[in-house]
Amino acid sequence: xxxxxxxxxxxxxxxxxxxxxxxxxxxxxxxxxxxxxxxxxxxxxxxxxxxxxxxxxxxxxxxxxxxxxxxxxxxxxxxxxxxxxxxxxxxxxxxxxxxxxxxxxxxxxxxxxxxxxxxxxxxxxxxxxxxxxxxxxxxxxxxxxxxxxxxxxxxxxxxxxxxxxxxxxxxxxxxxxxxxxxxxxxxxxxxxxxxxxxxxxxxxxxxxxxxxxxxxxxxxxxxxxxxxxxxxxxxxxxxxxxxxxxxxxxxxxxxxxxxxxxxxxxxxxxxxxxxxxxxxxxxxxxxxxxxxxxxxxxxxxxxxxxxxxxxxxxxxxxxxxxxxxxxxxxxxxxxxxxxxxxxxxxxxxxxxxxxxxxxxxxxxxxxxxxxxxxxxxxxxxxxxxxxxxxxxxxxxxxxxxxxxxxxxxxxxxxxxxxxxxxxxxxxxxxxxxxxxxxxxxxxxxxxxxxxxxxxxxxxxxxxxxxxxxxxxxxxxxxxxxxxxxxxxxxxxxxxxxxxxxxxxxxxxxxxxxxxxxxxxxxxxxxxxxxxxxxxxxxxxxxxxxxxxxxxxxxxxxxxxxxxxxxxxxxxxxxxxxxxxxxxxxxxxxxxxxxxxxxxxxxxxxxxxxxxxxxxxxxxxxxxxxxxxxxxxxxxxxxxxxxxxxxxxxxxxxxxxxx
Amino acid sequence: xxxxxxxxxxxxxxxxxxxxxxxxxxxxxxxxxxxxxxxxxxxxxxxxxxxxxxxxxxxxxxxxxxxxxxxxxxxxxxxxxxxxxxxxxxxxxxxxxxxxxxxxxxxxxxxxxxxxxxxxxxxxxxxxxxxxxxxxxxxxxxxxxxxxxxxxxxxxxxxxxxxxxxxxxxxxxxxxxxxxxxxxxxxxxxxxxxxxxxxxxxxxxxxxxxxxxxxxxxxxxxxxxxxxxxxxxxxxxxxxxxxxxxxxxxxxxxxxxxxxxxxxxxxxxxxxxxxxxxxxxxxxxxxxxxxxxxxxxxxxxxxxxxxxxxxxxxxxx
Numbered sequence: 001x002x003x004x005x006x007x008x009x010x011x012x013x014x015x016x017x018x019x020x021x022x023x024x025x026x027x028x029x030x031x032x033x034x035x036x037x038x039x040x041x042x043x044x045x046x047x048x049x050x051x052x053x054x055x056x057x058x059x060x061x062x063x064x065x066x067x068x069x070x071x072x073x074x075x076x077x078x079x080x081x082x083x084x085x086x087x088x089x090x091x092x093x094x095x096x097x098x099x100x101x102x103x104x105x106x107x108x109x110x111x112x113x114x115x116x117x118x119x120x121x122x123x124x125x126x127x128x129x130x131x132x133x134x135x136x137x138x139x140x141x142x143x144x145x146x147x148x149x150x151x152x153x154x155x156x157x158x159x160x161x162x163x164x165x166x167x168x169x170x171x172x173x174x175x176x177x178x179x180x181x182x183x184x185x186x187x188x189x190x191x192x193x194x195x196x197x198x199x200x201x202x203x204x205x206x207x208x209x210x211x212x213x214x215x216x217x218x219x220x221x222x223x224x225x226x227x228x229x230x231x232x233x234x235x236x237x238x239x240x241x242x243x244x245x246x247x248x249x250x251x252x253x254x255x256x257x258x259x260x261x262x263x264x265x266x267x268x269x270x271x272x273x274x275x276x277x278x279x280x281x282x283x284x285x286x287x288x289x290x291x292x293x294x295x296x297x298x299x300x301x302x303x304x305x306x307x308x309x310x311x312x313x314x315x316x317x318x319x320x321x322x323x324x325x326x327x328x329x330x331x332x333x334x335x336x337x338x339x340x341x342x343x344x345x346x347x348x349x350x351x352x353x354x355x356x357x358x359x360x361x362x363x364x365x366x367x368x369x370x371x372x373x374x375x376x377x378x379x380x381x382x383x384x385x386x387x388x389x390x391x392x393x394x395x396x397x398x399x400x401x402x403x404x405x406x407x408x409x410x411x412x413x414x415x416x417x418x419x420x421x422x423x424x425x426x427x428x429x430x431x432x433x434x435x436x437x438x439x440x441x442x443x444x445x446x447x448x449x450x451x452x453x454x455x456x457x458x459x460x461x462x463x464x465x466x467x468x469x470x471x472x473x474x475x476x477x478x479x480x481x482x483x484x485x486x487x488x489x490x491x492x493x494x495x496x497x498x499x500x501x502x503x504x505x506x507x508x509x510x511x512x513x514x515x516x517x518x519x520x521x522x523x524x525x526x527x528x529x530x531x532x533x534x535x536x537x538x539x540x541x542x543x544x545x546x547x548x549x550x551x552x553x554x555x556x557x558x559x560x561x562x563x564x565x566x567x568x569x570x571x572x573x574x575x576x577x578x579x580x581x582x583x584x585x586x587x588x589x590x591x592x593x594x595x596x597x598x599x600x601x602x603x604x605x606x607x608x609x610x611x612x613x614x615x616x617x618x619x620x621x622x623x624x625x626x627x628x629x630x631x632x633x634x635x636x637x638x639x640x641x642x643x644x645x646x647x648x649x650x651x652x653x654x655x656x657x658x
Numbered sequence: 659x660x661x662x663x664x665x666x667x668x669x670x671x672x673x674x675x676x677x678x679x680x681x682x683x684x685x686x687x688x689x690x691x692x693x694x695x696x697x698x699x700x701x702x703x704x705x706x707x708x709x710x711x712x713x714x715x716x717x718x719x720x721x722x723x724x725x726x727x728x729x730x731x732x733x734x735x736x737x738x739x740x741x742x743x744x745x746x747x748x749x750x751x752x753x754x755x756x757x758x759x760x761x762x763x764x765x766x767x768x769x770x771x772x773x774x775x776x777x778x779x780x781x782x783x784x785x786x787x788x789x790x791x792x793x794x795x796x797x798x799x800x801x802x803x804x805x806x807x808x809x810x811x812x813x814x815x816x817x818x819x820x821x822x823x824x825x826x827x828x829x830x831x832x833x834x835x836x837x838x839x840x841x842x843x844x845x846x847x848x849x850x851x852x853x854x855x856x857x858x859x860x861x862x863x864x865x866x867x868x869x870x871x872x873x874x875x876x877x878x879x880x881x882x883x884x885x886x887x888x889x890x891x892x893x894x895x896x897x898x899x900x901x902x903x904x905x906x907x908x909x910x911x912x913x914x915x916x917x918x919x920x921x922x923x924x925x926x927x928x929x930x931x932x933x934x935x936x937x938x939x940x941x942x943x944x945x946x947x948x949x950x951x952x953x954x955x956x957x958x959x960x961x962x963x964x965x966x967x968x969x970x971x972x973x974x975x
Contacts, residue, residue, distance in 0.1 A: 535737040549879070558779075
């Protein structure tokens, strides 16, 4: 595994040395994809093996790098490997033309980013973890700002850097608390000690905030819809698909592995934050007019669902209901894997669309299914998956999570039992609106008539891009149709984290997913698909044989309205309008209505995040005010600085005397 | 492998598919009577479907393959849905394929395809209909799930077979949570099947239409399949409602003697339900499209309240 990480780094340096020869660099991406495939393969095997550790004689004196590969890190490495295989294949085609300044530099940053993510998952001491974590943040910052000529992108990058560092400081404090009790930064030492509940809760809160800043939990989400869309599409795919999962990994590592005494309060707070995040994400995704921002908000939603699953698992675990905890955790982990795959797929498909049309605003796209059939049909698979529709993969994890919620009336605390219906309602609401958002996304981009004449010249994805997208789409189908095998493998992770997995419940028939017993609930995506396809084929044959299939092409009917232009189709704005109307108090909307007698009327509206104005800007103002105070000390005259030193010296001397 | 359950499954599904337009015909007839009109024949929907099948299909210039595929996908999904719901007997071989949550997912699957097909041609009406349908669904779907969760909590299962068997065997008792659920379910049924007060099935060419706007560009055999699937959907909702709230009379697994009685019971329940639907539609007015979210939010809140009631009154005793 380490070999591959160093291979990635070496490949990156090789890419840098090739510098500006675009084609030379480009053809190194498939090699990287093969390495990613190997990572997924090895990690898939390591799931079933006992933990293996390694100490590297690097790092600080007296604090060598500890590495460890256990089921938890193996699972997240599997997610990383699978997603990067598809994305790297796609990147071969994507970086064909000049999206960024220096292809060699981008190549290096890309691989440092991947290698850092892998190291985060392998690290077994806080020092290496933080080093890898910061490397990941900085390399992705450079990738985000690779198109740094636009001011908006520089701003997005800066915001990202600030939030990432606030998160990193919080994590540092969290590891500080752990080290204070264990006496060592190595995770093994932390596992061995019992931490008093108060301090354990402090550590958990710090971890939730620190990892939340990376994962985009409310209210630390503001950077995500700015930074993810700014990056080149393959990088957006990795950031949304994989980097967010490193935060989930960290949260699981700290809360369930290092601190092994979870409390109900942790679970409830995680559940609450997760559900609010999910609802917030989906509401804002519905009103976006930029396709990459829409996907970024949808990532916030999905991360919220994962966090809700983790929260529920912690609640069950704290009450000692192990089978239920395992079910909830299994759902959360499976959703991580699924989200990594379909979000990568959708981000790279937006990359292909931008490549072909140079447009990312939903108001200027449309009708691409005719010009770009490959991209459109693979994106359709991703769209159906992310909308949580059977028989694809997104549905399986949401189904498992709902099953876990339905079992929660067995909770011993009556207040919690009353909270559960409300939580379930929030979850199903978020899932249903996800369908709305994804119909908007796919329908506006790929269906209908082209909204701009230039779209007629759009070209389909090239071979490499197709290969990458097909790879990801195939995994969407496989994980959706054959979930039992994946769930059995995932069960090793829950067994590792909670002590008990689902075990027997999954060992039955491979056709049926049965989280508890067959009477309780069962779902068979394979038969589901088979019956639909069978019925479809039978109906088709029947209609074909019985009624001759006469077909004629004509103009669209549209109730006989004669003059129709593509501008008359429903736009992304139009799709957002009902959501704006229903959830108006949650948005900050500015709009200007045209005068009824205006001959050239213009309508505009802008929807913004209330939290940005209510939380981020005041904090920013406070920081500016404080730094202005500090700046008064700075005059740039040497005599003042000498006086400062002198006064400090005096003060210190007095202090020591006393 | 025992052949008998599979044969019974096949026959039951086939019967439901073939008889589906009858329910629409019955509802239309009742409505006509209530409005002092002379009613079209009970078999009128069949005549319409046959006529459409025989006509050629006119596709819009820029319709994509997705547009042609959708009627078959929707029809296929409805066939699967109708074979999952226990109509006359429980213990069908296909019922473990999907539980109530997967059933909601299946209906959503068909709906997403319909909405996408409506946007495919790129007309003003089509995309408008798709947007409205998805909005209605985004509010109705959670309400439907919450409705399903109450019997699931009572029966400790999300499998329809287990729910029906549990509920049918219980002594008749008043569950307050089920009452909430039933009201919410009726509201969802009206919304999801494009009925008054959300949509009007009798109009065509109206600015507030939803379902009709979505299938506006279809013609010939494609339209026939869409109409038929729509009729099937109404049957599915009715039978789900019957299975959850009036399960008495359904035949147990393997009890072949009870089946004729069960068929009669089902027919009576459907006839009464269809007449009730006609009355409900005749006495209410269509809501403005902006009021539809309020209607559905009410259904959703009722369902959540029902679930809270269930939890408050102790776990389903």
